[in-house]
Amino acid sequence: MYNESAAQKKYLAGLRHKKWGITAARWGILVVFLLLWEALARLGVIDAFLLSSPSRMAGALWTLARTGELWLHVGVTLWETIVGFVVGSVLGIALAVALWWSDTLCRILDPYLVVLNALPKIALGPVLIVWIGSGMPAIIVMSLLVSVIVTMVTVLGGFLGTEPEKLTLLRSFGASKLQCFTMVVFPGALPTTVSALKLGIGMSWVGVIVGEFLVSRAGLGYLIVYGGQVFKLDLVMAGTAVLCVLAALMYLGVAYCEKRLRARRAHA
Amino acid sequence: MEDALLVFDRVCMRYHQESGETAVLEDFSLSVRRGEFVALLGPSGCGKSTVLSLAAGLLRPDAGRVLLRGQPIQSPPAHMGYMLQRDHLFDWLTVRDNALVGLRVRGKPDAGQLARVDALLESCGLAEFAHAFPGQLSGGMRQRAALVRTLAVEPDFLLLDEPFSALDSQTRIQLADEIKQALAGSDRATILVTHDVSEAISMADRVVVLTHRPARIRSVHRIALEGSPMQRRRDAQFRDYFDRIWKELDVHVQ
Numbered sequence: 001m002y003n004e005s006a007a008q009k010k011y012l013a014g015l016r017h018k019k020w021g022i023t024a025a026r027w028g029i030l031v032v033f034l035l036l037w038e039a040l041a042r043l044g045v046i047d048a049f050l051l052s053s054p055s056r057m058a059g060a061l062w063t064l065a066r067t068g069e070l071w072l073h074v075g076v077t078l079w080e081t082i083v084g085f086v087v088g089s090v091l092g093i094a095l096a097v098a099l100w101w102s103d104t105l106c107r108i109l110d111p112y113l114v115v116l117n118a119l120p121k122i123a124l125g126p127v128l129i130v131w132i133g134s135g136m137p138a139i140i141v142m143s144l145l146v147s148v149i150v151t152m153v154t155v156l157g158g159f160l161g162t163e164p165e166k167l168t169l170l171r172s173f174g175a176s177k178l179q180c181f182t183m184v185v186f187p188g189a190l191p192t193t194v195s196a197l198k199l200g201i202g203m204s205w206v207g208v209i210v211g212e213f214l215v216s217r218a219g220l221g222y223l224i225v226y227g228g229q230v231f232k233l234d235l236v237m238a239g240t241a242v243l244c245v246l247a248a249l250m251y252l253g254v255a256y257c258e259k260r261l262r263a264r265r266a267h268a
Numbered sequence: 269m270e271d272a273l274l275v276f277d278r279v280c281m282r283y284h285q286e287s288g289e290t291a292v293l294e295d296f297s298l299s300v301r302r303g304e305f306v307a308l309l310g311p312s313g314c315g316k317s318t319v320l321s322l323a324a325g326l327l328r329p330d331a332g333r334v335l336l337r338g339q340p341i342q343s344p345p346a347h348m349g350y351m352l353q354r355d356h357l358f359d360w361l362t363v364r365d366n367a368l369v370g371l372r373v374r375g376k377p378d379a380g381q382l383a384r385v386d387a388l389l390e391s392c393g394l395a396e397f398a399h400a401f402p403g404q405l406s407g408g409m410r411q412r413a414a415l416v417r418t419l420a421v422e423p424d425f426l427l428l429d430e431p432f433s434a435l436d437s438q439t440r441i442q443l444a445d446e447i448k449q450a451l452a453g454s455d456r457a458t459i460l461v462t463h464d465v466s467e468a469i470s471m472a473d474r475v476v477v478l479t480h481r482p483a484r485i486r487s488v489h490r491i492a493l494e495g496s497p498m499q500r501r502r503d504a505q506f507r508d509y510f511d512r513i514w515k516e517l518d519v520h521v522q
Contacts, residue, residue, distance in 0.1 A: 165356055172324050172350035173373040173421065174343065183369065187360050 052237040060234040061242070074242065077208060077219040080136060081250070084143025085204035089197055091144065092151025099152075100159040100185065101177070117153055121146045121207070125214050134215035142214075143207030147200040154199060158192025159185050194258045201254055205247050220246075272299040273425055273457045274323060279332035281318055292318045294482035296332070300425070303455040307468035309513065310478030310486075316461040319483075320427045323459065324350050336425075346374075349423030351431040355414035357402040363413050364389065364398040370421040381420070388416045392446065408439035412446070419450060425457040432467065444471055444497040465517070469509045470497035477516045487516055 034054045040046045041053035048056060064070035099106040125142060132138040162185045170180050212221025220239050227235030281293040292315040300306050308316045321327040322334050325344040334341050349370075357366045367385050371377040377385070389395050392412040402410055411431060418426065428447075432440040448471060451458060462468050468475045475489040491509060493500040500506060 163356070165352055165354065166358070168326065169350065169352060169356050170369070170373065171326060172344050172348065173370040174346065175373045179373055183373070184358065187358070190360070 050233060052233045056234040057238045057241060060232070060238040064235075064238070070242075072218055073220050073223050073239075074246070076136070076216075077212065077221065077243075078246065080139050080143060080208045080211070080219065081204050084140045084207055085147060085201055087140070088144035088147035088204060089151050089200050092148045092196070092200065093155050093193065095148070095152045096155035096159060097181070099156050100181070106156075113149070113153065116149050121149070122210050125210065129215050136216075138215060139208055139211030139219075142211035143204045146207035146210075147203035150203050151196045151200045154196035155189065155193050158189030158196070161192070162188050190261065191258075194254070194261060198251065198254050198258070201250055202247070205243075205250075209243070271301050273302050273337060274300040274459075275333075275335040275338075276319070276322070277333045277335065279322065279329045279334060281315070281322065281327070282330050291482035293322075293329075294484055296483060296485065298476065298485065300457045300459060302457055305451070305458045305460065305471060305473045307460045307462060307472035307475045308478060309462060309465065309468045309475055309517070310483060311480055311517070312463055314478050314481050315483035316478060317429055320350070320429050320459065320461055323425075323427055324348060345424075347422060347424040349418035349421060349426045351414060351418050351426070351428045353430045353433050355402075355410040355434075357410055357413055357417075359402050362399050362401060363394055363405070366402065366413055367416040367420055370417055374421075385416065385420045388419055389413075391450075392416055407435050408443060411435060411439075411443060415443075415447060415450070423456065426451070426459070428458065428460040430462055431460075433462075433464075440467070441470075441498060441501075447471075448497055465510055465513050466501065466506075467497075469493070469506060469513065470500045475509075475513060477513060489513055 037046075037051075038054045041048040041051065041056075061070065064073075099109065121142075124145060128138045128141055128145075132141055166184050166188070167180055170184055175183065208219070209221040209224075212219040213225050216222040220243050223239040224236050224243075227233065227239060276296055276298045279293055279296045280291070281296075283290045283292055296319070298306070298319075308319060310316050318327065322329055323336075323341070325341045325348075336345055357363075358369070361369070364385070367389060368377055368382075371381055371385070386395070386398070389398050392415065394409065394413055394416065397405060397409065397413075402413065405413065411434075414431070431447075432443060435443065444467065460468065460471060469491055470493075472491055475491060477486045477489070478484070479486045489509065489512065493503050493505060493509075495503075
């Protein structure tokens with residue numbers, strides 16, 4: 001018994017060791033990358049005007065933060081993304097429910113869904129601007145258009161993946177179609193739905209940034225395009241870095257919800 | 269006919285597909301009395317499960333009638349229990365919540381029903397797993413939980429569609445004993461579909477052998493054995509029944 005627990009301790013220590021190593025390597029890559037970039041820029045090996053440098057990016061960010069401009073851009077972009085994501089997800093799930101409900105409707109619309117799924121929704125940008133006008137509403141519509149189709153197709157796939165015998169079982173108890181949906185189809189497809197949301201969040205960011213590239217007077221997309229036009233690469237890089245952090249945080253938020261959901265299912 | 273609970277009266281059933289139609293049942297007549305245990309035995313794909321789907325009200329016959337207490341079955345009857353090959357427990361619900369699924373379809377279970385489900389879980393040895401999730405259970409325990417779910421709705425008649433086929437042979441015999449015990453003394457009617465001859469003989473009062481598709485009744489064997497499935501398997505007559513029924517099936521394969 002003693003030997004076994006010693007071996008177990010060794011095994012656990014090994015696991016911890018490995019985990020630490022991986023975390024250290026992750027941060028290490030980032031630090032080395034930034035230091036190397038900074039050093040090469042200072043030594044004049046790379047042109048800091050074209051490629052910027054970490055310190056110049058930090059300077060640009062600091063200036064933006066002091067004037068309060070940064071918070072405006074971040075706020076606008078975040079708002080557009082969240083609204084686009086939420087509306088796109090709700091709409092996507094609702095459409096998936098409708099298509100699951102009516103097999104005929106699903107079959108009729110199938111070719112249209114295939115085309116819509118394949119179409120780069122971004123191509124609709126100019127049309128949206130003409131119809132909706134340039135500004136936040138057009139950007140939000142853009143964002144939800146990009147996310148809604150992916151969400152719908154993925155969630156519908158989850159619904160249709162329900163085992164037919166599970167439905168037979170419920171029907172043998174006299175369950176209605178609505179009960180079949182709420183008791184088996186929806187809860188069974190919940191993991192797929194969460195995966196769809198993870199896809200959708202990335203799509204919403206794409207929609208918002210492209211929308212801001214096309215038409216806007218504020219937002220991180222605007223900041224990046226503006227920086228490019230006036231050749232302030234520090235601004236472009238700083239905007240991109242902020243975008244990276246925000247998108248990662250939002251993704252982690254959804255991933256956290258997924259983890260909580262799984263934990264609740266694994267054991268009450 | 270008087271105490272017949274479930275009657276199949278010259279039932280015909282065809283499945284329609286683009287590639288053509290398949291006759292599954294042809295002129296199929298059978299009546300099951302209260303308290304009787306009938307086993308349907310036949311080659312796979314012969315239409316045994318179709319008989320159950322008709323009795324469950326999930327399918328309608330093309331011709332003939334399926335009667336429950338003299339009334340044609342229109343939709344799934346209220347006091348019916350249907351057990352499938354696999355347990356089909358929902359992994360997102362606890363064992364107890366799974367057992368309550370049938371009752372919840374019909375509304376909010378009352379205190380009496382809840383107490384009865386708890387007692388059933390207890391008698392199936394699942395009391396300590398009531399709040400566990402199906403993923404933590406063995407195959408035999410999962411099928412027991414499915415049995416509790418089936419019995420929770422207080423069925424007058426049970427339809428068992430090869431409920432043991434996914435289990436190992438030991439668990440299979442043990443569970444057969446438990447099911448027979450759960451049914452003992454009640455006047456429930458049971459139809460068991462299986463392709464296992466021993467299982468049919470060890471559990472049923474009557475074994476009905478079906479032909480290949482379209483299924484007709486080939487022969488009916490009254491089983492005059494007593495006791496639990498385990499005791500029946502040890503009975504000297506068990507072999508005779510086995511040989512007789514085995515031959516019926518054998519002839520048929522050629």
